[in-house]
Amino acid sequence: MKLDLGDWQVAGNAGLGDRKSLAIEARGLVKRFDGFTAVDGIDISVPEGAIYGILGPNGAGKTTTLRMLLGIIDPDEGYRKVLGAERPHEMASAIGYLPEERGLYPAMKSYEAIAFVGALRGLPLAEGRRRGRELLEEHGLGYAADRQIRQLSKGMAQQVQILGTIVHEPRLVVFDEPFSGLDALNQGRLERMMRGLADRGATVIFSTHVIAHAERLCDEVAIIAGGKVPFAGPVDVARDRIRPQVRLETRAMEGAWRAALPADARVESKPGAGTFFYFSLPETGVEPLLRALIEGEAGILSLSIERAGLHDAFVAIAGEAAAKALEEATNVEQRA
Template sequence: MCEACGLRADTPARILPRPLLAHSHMEHALRIREVTKRFGAHVAVDRLTLEVPKGCIFVFLGQNGAGKTTTIRMVMSIFKPDSGAIEVLGQPDAALVKDRLGYLPEEKGLYKKMKTAEIVAYFGKLKGMDPADADQKASALLTEYGLGDWLDKRCEAMSKGMGQKVQLLGTLIHNPDLVILDEPFSGLDPVNRDVMRDTILRMKREGRTVIFSTHVMEQAEQLCDRVMMIHKARLQFSGTLEEVKRGRDFGIVLHYDGDGTILPQTPGALRVNDHGKQAEIFLHPGADPQTALRWLVDKVRIRKFEHRAPTLHEIFVRTVDEANARLAKDGGARAQESN
């Protein structure tokens, strides 16, 4: 029993009055404990433990094949974990709360011959919506998202961007409490990227939990409350942006004109990410940024100089490098032992 509202903790969210949704009956929308999934000899997810608090935007980071999609599929109960436990919206099995989850897979498909309004409504009905409500809501949503003229058109007639919008609406039509979007920004033009971003933010405002995976670090950095990174089946870090960045080396962000090839010679430089007009320079521990600035002023024309915490991009790349180095070392050690 919840002390705040007097309802049972497992009261289905869809019968709760809307304002109460934001009110937390359980601390977490998702809890993953020691979950492992193998496909034959390949370990796709290795002893993953993770908690996603309710009402936040949570980003899954990782290279292709790192284990993000497998994790998501286990959360959606499409795959069963080999070991460990997954608790979704307070239930030990996602199958029990399927109707309260929304899922947009990375590889998106539609029935080409179905009409847009029909397919959005169909996804709603599959989530247990009343058929009449689903039909009405589908038309309303499509109109709201600028596809009002396309209600009666077949999906095959739409552009890729419109198709992606239709898929997103099919994911959201039943007002899910937890939405999982696998690579939602991939293949979107800038306008539709904004639509996707606004949709994610709106869901957060409505008290829903949004998990999405992405390769676009800037997007993740701007949107997320919390972030985790998985590399080669293992969790590398997890927490708020602040927590993730805490304790990491600060770097120099430099906006410049001139020859960028000399940047790695900056006194005290450890790594340089040069983008041509802008560069991130990371210094050895203890190196003085002032010395570096003085040296740089002579070499290139500086438009902006900033000493700040590393970007998510930098953290991502460095984590991959470190993890690979560690794995190589472990592998080498094992090879030596076996010799």
């Protein structure tokens, strides 16, 4: 008999907000454009030192939300506080921001472009040039330091702009769809950079329509769909919206023990792999079920329990339509 509990565990008092101060706090944010409500009453709390994801399909309101948080545009209603300031511009030198629309001066050399972006946040140009060369070397782009932006590939130019976002060592780093346009290798490098920033105490917030990035990186997420946030909090809490799923393989297929299986149990046969029962973990836990299976001589061959992934949680929270839009956006990007 094989018992595999996977990564399932009972959720405790999960959450970072109860033990850390907040880098960002927003309540009731609303933004309208020509009568259209793009963001409709969003509440977000981002703990200091966290990696926080804003997850949703294109057009859900992610970029508008980030721009309101940073003071690039003002909300029509609501309240926001960034790094303790009610006016985000007061903290501009402590913030790094990568907008969704990328753009660097094509005639600038790579290290100068990094220094220029840093200078916009108050970093002296000479120091920015020194740090720019160091960052390029550190991230495997030292050979491109003296190349003009126009001489770089699209992905390399995007990496240069990402380095410009962090050159002044900000306390808060905000990335809008940062993985878009990067190949798998550079996406992995960016993920490692984000973890490194958080390890050094910075707060990282990023928007994405790719669930895998959010699931790998985030302490907490805000799920956004149609300008609303139906969920904001720890990833584990989102996943726990769906009961853990059980996969059971037995030697016998019939017997009194089958009455112990939950009502949602279904049978699936896989060629060459066997026949399995699939169902949600009962509220009473796995022990009473195991007892009934053993006493009923079901002959347990394998039993595994797995928590739901963030994708399943997104579907349950935001709905099938939002999940489909998310998948379509990801598929379009992968084909590009």
